[in-house]
Amino acid sequence: MARTEAKKDVVIVGLGWTGSILGIELAREGLEVLALERGPDRYTVPDFRYPDVIDELKYGIRFGFMQKPRNSTITIRRTLQETALPYRKLGSFLPGDGVGGAGIHWNGQNWRAMENEFELRSYVEDNFGADIIPEDMTIQDWGVTYAELEPYFDRFEHVLGISGQAGNVNGQIIEGGNPFEAPRSRDFPLPPLPNTYDSVLFAEAARAMGYHPFPRPAANASAAWTNEYGMQLGPCNFCGFCERYGCLNYSKASPQTCILDALRRMPNFSYRTNSEVLRVDLAEDKQTATGVTYWDEEAQEEVFQPADIVLLCAYQLHNVHLMLLSGIGEPYNPVTGEGVTGKNYSYQMNGGTTLFFKDKHFNPFVASGANGLSIDDFAINQIDFAAEGFIGGSYITAGVANGQPIRGIGLPKGTPSWGEEWKTAIGEWYGHSMSIGSHGSNMAYRDCYLDLDPTYTDRHGRPLMRMTFNWKPNDIRMTQFMRSKIEPIAESMNPDTWQSSFKSEGAQYDVRPYQTTHNVGGAIMGDDPNTSAVNRYLQAWGQHNVFSIGAAAFPQNIQYNPTGTVGALAYWAADAIRKDYLPNPRPLV
Amino acid sequence: MPLPDWKTTRRGFLGGGAGAAALTALAVPLDAQSPEPEPLENYAPEYFTAEEWQFVMAATALLIPSGPTPGAIEARVPVFIDLQLASEFGAAADWYMAGPHAADADPLLGYQTPLTPAEVYREGIAALNAWCEQTHDAPFAELLPQLQLEVLAALDEGDVTLPAEMRDFFDLLLQNTKEGFFADPKYGGNHRMAGWTHIGFPGARASYLEWVDKHNVPYPLGPVAISGERG
Numbered sequence: 001m002a003r004t005e006a007k008k009d010v011v012i013v014g015l016g017w018t019g020s021i022l023g024i025e026l027a028r029e030g031l032e033v034l035a036l037e038r039g040p041d042r043y044t045v046p047d048f049r050y051p052d053v054i055d056e057l058k059y060g061i062r063f064g065f066m067q068k069p070r071n072s073t074i075t076i077r078r079t080l081q082e083t084a085l086p087y088r089k090l091g092s093f094l095p096g097d098g099v100g101g102a103g104i105h106w107n108g109q110n111w112r113a114m115e116n117e118f119e120l121r122s123y124v125e126d127n128f129g130a131d132i133i134p135e136d137m138t139i140q141d142w143g144v145t146y147a148e149l150e151p152y153f154d155r156f157e158h159v160l161g162i163s164g165q166a167g168n169v170n171g172q173i174i175e176g177g178n179p180f181e182a183p184r185s186r187d188f189p190l191p192p193l194p195n196t197y198d199s200v201l202f203a204e205a206a207r208a209m210g211y212h213p214f215p216r217p218a219a220n221a222s223a224a225w226t227n228e229y230g231m232q233l234g235p236c237n238f239c240g241f242c243e244r245y246g247c248l249n250y251s252k253a254s255p256q257t258c259i260l261d262a263l264r265r266m267p268n269f270s271y272r273t274n275s276e277v278l279r280v281d282l283a284e285d286k287q288t289a290t291g292v293t294y295w296d297e298e299a300q301e302e303v304f305q306p307a308d309i310v311l312l313c314a315y316q317l318h319n320v321h322l323m324l325l326s327g328i329g330e331p332y333n334p335v336t337g338e339g340v341t342g343k344n345y346s347y348q349m350n351g352g353t354t355l356f357f358k359d360k361h362f363n364p365f366v367a368s369g370a371n372g373l374s375i376d377d378f379a380i381n382q383i384d385f386a387a388e389g390f391i392g393g394s395y396i397t398a399g400v401a402n403g404q405p406i407r408g409i410g411l412p413k414g415t416p417s418w419g420e421e422w423k424t425a426i427g428e429w430y431g432h433s434m435s436i437g438s439h440g441s442n443m444a445y446r447d448c449y450l451d452l453d454p455t456y457t458d459r460h461g462r463p464l465m466r467m468t469f470n471w472k473p474n475d476i477r478m479t480q481f482m483r484s485k486i487e488p489i490a491e492s493m494n495p496d497t498w499q500s501s502f503k504s505e506g507a508q509y510d511v512r513p514y515q516t517t518h519n520v521g522g523a524i525m526g527d528d529p530n531t532s533a534v535n536r537y538l539q540a541w542g543q544h545n546v547f548s549i550g551a552a553a554f555p556q557n558i559q560y561n562p563t564g565t566v567g568a569l570a571y572w573a574a575d576a577i578r579k580d581y582l583p584n585p586r587p588l589v
Numbered sequence: 590m591p592l593p594d595w596k597t598t599r600r601g602f603l604g605g606g607a608g609a610a611a612l613t614a615l616a617v618p619l620d621a622q623s624p625e626p627e628p629l630e631n632y633a634p635e636y637f638t639a640e641e642w643q644f645v646m647a648a649t650a651l652l653i654p655s656g657p658t659p660g661a662i663e664a665r666v667p668v669f670i671d672l673q674l675a676s677e678f679g680a681a682a683d684w685y686m687a688g689p690h691a692a693d694a695d696p697l698l699g700y701q702t703p704l705t706p707a708e709v710y711r712e713g714i715a716a717l718n719a720w721c722e723q724t725h726d727a728p729f730a731e732l733l734p735q736l737q738l739e740v741l742a743a744l745d746e747g748d749v750t751l752p753a754e755m756r757d758f759f760d761l762l763l764q765n766t767k768e769g770f771f772a773d774p775k776y777g778g779n780h781r782m783a784g785w786t787h788i789g790f791p792g793a794r795a796s797y798l799e800w801v802d803k804h805n806v807p808y809p810l811g812p813v814a815i816s817g818e819r820g
Contacts, residue, residue, distance in 0.1 A: 051815045054793040057772035062678060069685040076698065085698045088685045197804040239795035248795065361807045365790060366797040405771040405790050418652040418745075418763055419738070423660065423787075430788035456687065510697040 002293065002302040008034040011292055011307035013277045013322065016101020017563065018549040018570040019313035020255040020263060021156075024229065025574035026309075027269040029582065034305065035269075035313075036294050038072070038276035039098030044256055048104070048246030056404045060244045063090050065105050067097040067315075072276075074317060075453045078470040078509050080334060086456050086464065092510070093517040094244070095315045099273060100255045102315060102517060103563075107243040107369030107401055108219030108252050110162050111560035112153045112568070115146040115182040116381050117441075120391075120556065128386040134474055136446045137391070138337075138344055140555040143527040143536035146182050149568045152575070154185050156567030157217075160253035161225030161233045163370075164188035164217035178214040180376040193222045193236065193371045195399070198362050198434035202398035203373040205493045211375040216399060217564070218370030219253035229262035240402045242369030252369065274298060278460055280310055280326035280546060289326075289546045295460060308585075309545050309577070312523075313570075316552040320345075320450050320522035321465040323548065328540050329523070329533040334447045334468070340533040340541075342451045344444035344521040345467060346557040349392070349475045351502030352437035353486050354410045355495035362431050364403030372399015378485055380441060380559050390477040393559045394440030396486055405430070413499045436490055438482035438502075442475055444556035450522045471507045479503055518562050523552035525569075527589070535589040537576040538569060544587045549573055623818060626780075632668060635675035636707060643730035644714045645670055645762075651738055652766045659783035661766055669769030669778030670762075679707035693753035702754045706761055713758030716751050717744065773815045782820030785812040792820070 009031035012019045019035050027033045042065075047053075058064045067073075072095075075084035096102035116123040119141045124133060133139065166187040167177025192215035195203075203213035220236040227233075236251035250257055263269055274297035281290045281304065291306035312319040320342055323329055329341035376382070380393030405426075410433040415425045453466040483502040490498045526532025529541040538553055540546040549570050551562045558565060580588055634642050649661035649670070661667070673679060690703040704712065718728040721740060725732055729740060743749045744759045751758055769778030771785065773793065779785065785792050792812035800808065812820040 050795060051793045051817075054795045055773055055815060057768060057776055061768060061772075063683070068683040070683055073685045078697075083691070085691055085694055085701055086685045086687070088700045089681075089683075091699055194798075194801040196801060200804065235798070237795075238797040238801050240797065241795060361805050363797075363800060363803075363806075363808045365794075366800045366808070371801075403790060405784065405788060406768050409788065418741075418766075420654050420656070423653055423656070423658075426788050427658070430790070455689065508697055511699040512697065 002304050004304045004306065007291070007306040008032045009307065010034070010309045010311060011036065011305050012311045012313050013292060014038070014101060014312075014314035014318070015099050015255070015271055016096065016313065016315070017103040017255055017567060019101075019311070020259040021567065021570040022311050022313060022549060022574050023269055024259055024263045024266070025571070025578060027263065027266045029578055030268065033269045034307070035271035036275040036277050036292070036305065037099050037271060037273045039067070039273065041273045042099045042104060042246065042256065044246065044248070044250060048248050050248045053245055053248050054239070054241050056406050060404055061406050063094060063244070065096060065098065065244065065246065066090055067095045071459060072097070072318070074465045074467050075456050076467045076469070076511055078468070080447055080468060084453055084466045084468070087511055091512045092515045093519055094514070095317060095517065099260070099271070100246070103254045104246040104256060105244050106219075106563060109370045109561040110157065110160060110217050110219045110253075110564040112182065112184075113146070113558040113560060113565045114379060114381050117558045118142045118144060118146050118149070124385060124391055128384075132386050133391065137474065138444045138446050139391070140344070140444070140524065140526055140531060142555055143525050143532065144572065149572055150185060152568040152571035153564060155571050156564065158189050159227045159229070159258050160219045160567070161190055161221050161227060161258075162188050162217050162219055162253070163190040163193050163215075163222035165192050165215050167214055176214060178374075178376050179212050180379050180382060188217065190222045190225055193218050193220060193368060195373060196362070196366060196371055197360070199371065199373040199399040201434070201493060202436055202489070205489050206375050209489060209492065211377045213373045213375050216370050216372045216374050216397060218368065220368040220370050221251045221253070227258055229259060231258050231262055233257055236368045238366050238368050238371070240365040240367040240404070242367070243401060275303070277314075277322060278302065278325075278462065280312075280322060280328060282327060282543060286327065287543065289543050309547075312546065312548040313550065316519050316522065316550055317450070317465060319548045319550060319552045323523055323533065324450070324452050324465065325462055328543055328546060331451055332449050334449050337446060340524070340529070340531065342449045342522050343533070344524050344555055345448050345450050345469060345519070346442045346444050346521045346554070347469060348516045348518040348557055349394075349440040349442045349471070349479050349503065350438060350516060351440075351479045351482055351500070352435050353483070353490045353498055353500045354433055354435045355490050355493060355498045356410070356412055356429060356433045358432060358496050360432060362400065362434055364400045364431055367400045367402050369401055370399070372397050378482060388481055390474045390481065391443060392441035392475060392478040394438040394478070394482045395559060396436065396438050396482065398434060398436050400434065403431070410435070412497050436486050438479065438486060439559065439561070440475070440478055440482060441559040442557040443472070444521060445472055470509050471503055473505070476503050476505060476507060518551070518557065520551040520554035520557045520562060523548045524555040525553040526555060535587070537588045538573040539588055541587070545585060547573055547577070623816070626665070629662065629665065629667060634671045636671050636679060637674070640718070640728070641710065641714050642667065642671070644718065644728070647730040647737060648741060648762060649766045649769070651734070651741055652763060653770055658787050661770060663780065664770050664778055664783040665780040666766055666769035666778045669772065669776050670765045672777045673765060673768075674707040674710060679705060681705040692756075700757065702757065704754050709755055709758050709761055713751060713755040716755060717749065717758075720749055774818065775815055782812040782814060782818075786820050
C-alpha cells in the first residue's frame with residue numbers, strides 16, 4: 001500500500017540540470033522544495049575520482065552512468081505500420097540517471113539556438129513562402145523569442161563558466177567569434193580553450209576558403225571560475241575522458257560542480273534518491289495536480305507525495321512518458337494530427353568526413369569534451385531554403401573529443417575489421433586521423449511522435465513509451481548539402497586519404513550505433529493549446545501547477561547541441577514562476 | 590627527447606586529496622609490476638566449458654593475431670571474455686529482456702534475441718562447432734588455422750547461417766575481443782597494456798594540458814593502468 005509523505009510547496013521530478021536550476025531558484029524564494037531522483041546520488045568524490053573513473057570499459061562501453069534499460073526504456077519503430085520493439089540495450093542515445101542526470105556525462109558543448117530557430121515556421125513562410133514546407137512537416141514557432149531568452153542564455157552561461165569568444169555583442173561583430181550568431185549582451189565568462197592540432201588545421205583550411213572559424217562554446221573551464229552560487233570550477237586538464245564520464249577535475253560544468261553543493265546547504269531543499277516517479281496525480285476536476293506518486297526503491301513501496309507545484313525536470317523522454325501516463329494534455333494522434341502530448345519528436349542530423357595523414361601526429365587522447373573550432377557559414381540563417389530545396393542547417397566543426405580505443409579507431413575504407421591487416425592498420429593509423437563533422441537540425445513530421453506502447457511494460461507494469469521516428473528526405477538533402485561543403489575543405493587539407501559518412505537517400509533510422517543524446521520534442525511549447533502541450537512558460541495548458549522543463553519543449557530540433565537552450569528555458573520558466581505564478585497561481589497565458 | 594616533468598605538473602592545482610592520491614597511485618616503480626598470472630593453458634574458466642574455451646582461444650588468436658607485437662593471446666583476451674560472460678554483462682543484467690521477442694526483426698531495430706550474451710556464446714559456439722563437424726569433420730578448434738580463418742570470414746559475412754537468436758554471435762565475439770585488447774588490465778585482458786602500447790594510447794594518465802599546443806609532436810610516454818602499473 002502507498003504511504004503518504006508530508007506536503008511540499010514544490011516537488012521536482014529528476015535532479016539533473018533543470019531540476020537543480022528550478023530547485024535552487026525556488027528554494028531561494030523560501031519555498032519547501034523536494035526533488036525526487038530515480039537514480040543514485042553522485043558526487044565528484046568518490047564517483048568521478050581519479051583514477052577509477054578513467055575506465056573506458058565500465059563507463060564508455062558498459063555505460064556505468066547511464067539509465068539501465070532493464071529499469072527504464074522505450075520501444076521504437078520507423079513507421080506507423082511497423083511493430084515497435086524494445087530498445088533493449090543502449091545504442092543510438094544514452095539518457096542518464098542519478099543525481100546530475102545527463103549533465104554529468106555530456107561533452108559540454110553549450111550553444112544558443114539562433115534567433116530564427118525560435119520562429120522557424122514564420123521565418124520560412126515570410127522569407128521563402130509557405131509552399132516550400134513539405135506537407136508532412138509540422139514545424140512550429142516556439143512562442144518565445146531569442147530576445148526574450150537572451151538574459152537567460154547569458155545567466156546560464158555564467159553559472160556554467162562557459163569558455164568561448166563572442167562574435168556579436170549588442171550588434172557589434174567581433175573578430176574571431178561567430179559573426180552569424182544572434183547578439184549577446186556581453187562576452188563569455190571565460191576565454192576560449194587552447195586548440196588541438198586537428199581543429200587548427202581545419203580552421204586554417206576553412207579560413208582560406210573564406211569561411212569564419214570560431215571557438216566552440218565549451219562548458220570545460222579554460223581558467224578558474226566562481227559563479228553566482230559561489231561554486232568553483234578549475235581549468236580543464238584535457239584528460240580525454242569527458243563524454244560518458246563524470247569530470248574528475250572539477251572542470252566540466254555539471255549540476256555537481258555548478259549548483260548542487262550550494263543547493264544541498266539550503267534547509268528548505270531536500271531530495272530523495274532511488275525514488276522513481278510513476279505518475280503525476282491530478283485533482284478530480286483534472287484542472288490541477290495534487291502531487292506525484294513514486295516508487296521508493298529502499299522501502300519497496302509506492303509513496304504519494306503531495307505538493308502545490310509539480311515540476312517535470314526528467315530527461316525529455318521521461319517528461320513525455322509521465323505526461324502520457326498521467327493524462328496531462330490530449331495524446332497526439334498522427335492520423336488526425338490532433339492532440340498535443342507526444343507530438344513532434346525530433347532528433348539530430350549529423351554527418352562527417354574523416355581525414356588520414358600518415359605524417360601528422362594528432363595525439364587524440366589529449367582532448368576536452370568541447371574544445372574545437374567551428375564555422376556557421378552554413379547555419380540555418382545563412383541558407384536560401386527555396387534555392388537549396390531543404391529547410392535546416394548545420395554547424396561544421398573539428399576538435400577531437402577523445403582517443404579512447406574501444407570506442408573506435410578511424411581506419412581507411414577497405415581495411416578489414418579484424419585479423420593481421422586490421423592489427424597492422426590500427427598500429428599505423430591510431431593518432432593519424434581527424435574528422436570534420438556537421439551537426440544539424442532535424443525537422444518535425446506528422447508521423448514522428450511518442451505515445452504509449454500497446455505491448456511492452458516496465459518493471460512497475462506501466463506501458464513503455466513508443467517512439468515512431470525515421471529520417472526524412474528534407475533532412476537527408478540538408479546533410480548531403482553539408483557534405484558538399486565539407487569535402488572541399490577536407491580535400492584542400494591534402495590528406496593521404498579521406499572518407500565521408502553522411503546519410504543518403506533511403507537511410508533508415510538504426511538504433512544500434514551511438515548517434516546523439518539530443519532527443520527533443522513531445523511536450524512542445526507554443527502559443528496555442530491546440531498545437532502545443534505547454535505554453536510559452538513551459539506550463540501545462542490544462543493543469544496550471546504542472547510545468548515540463550527541458551528539451552521536450554523544442555517544437556523541432558535546432559542545429560545545435562540542446563543544453564544551452566535547455567538551460568535558458570529553465571531560467572526563463574523559473575523567473576515566470578517566481579515573479580508571476582507564485583503571487584497568483586493561475587494559467588499564465 | 591627529454592621527458593617533461595609530468596609527475597609534478599599533473600593536477601597540481603588540486604593540492605591534496607584526489608591529486609595526492611593520484612600521485613601515490615602512479616608512483617609505483619617499474620619493478621613492482623604484478624607477478625605473471627597463470628599461463629592460459631592452465632587457466633580455469635569461470636564461465637566457459639573446456640570445449641568453449643578451446644574455441645575462444647582459437648578464434649581470438651585469429652581476430653587479433655600474434656606477431657612481432659602481442660596479439661589477443663598474449664594480451665589474455667580469452668580471460669577477459671570469460672570474466673565478462675561470468676559477470677553482469679554476460680547475464681544482460683542492465684538490459685531490457687522481457688518478451689515478446691522478435692529475434693528475426695530488422696537488425697536496425699537492435700538486439701532482439703531472448704538470449705543473454707553468455708547464452709549467445711554458448712549456443713553460438715555449439716552451432717558453429719556443429720557446422721564445422723558437418724562441413725569439415727572436426728570442431729573449430731581442431732581445424733588448421735587457414736581453414737579456421739575461412740570459417741571465421743564466412744561467419745562474419747553471414748555465409749555460415751546461425752539461427753536468428755544467435756545472429757549477433759560474431760559481432761559480439763569481435764567486439765568483446767577488441768574490448769579485451771583495449772580495456773584496463775584490471776578486467777583480465779590487455780595484459781601488460783599490450784593493446785595500448787601497440788597503438789600508442791597512454792591509458793589512464795588523463796592529464797595533458799601541457800600537450801594541447803604541442804602540435805604534431807609524438808607523445809613520448811607509455812601507458813599507465815588504473816592500478817598504477819606502467820607499460
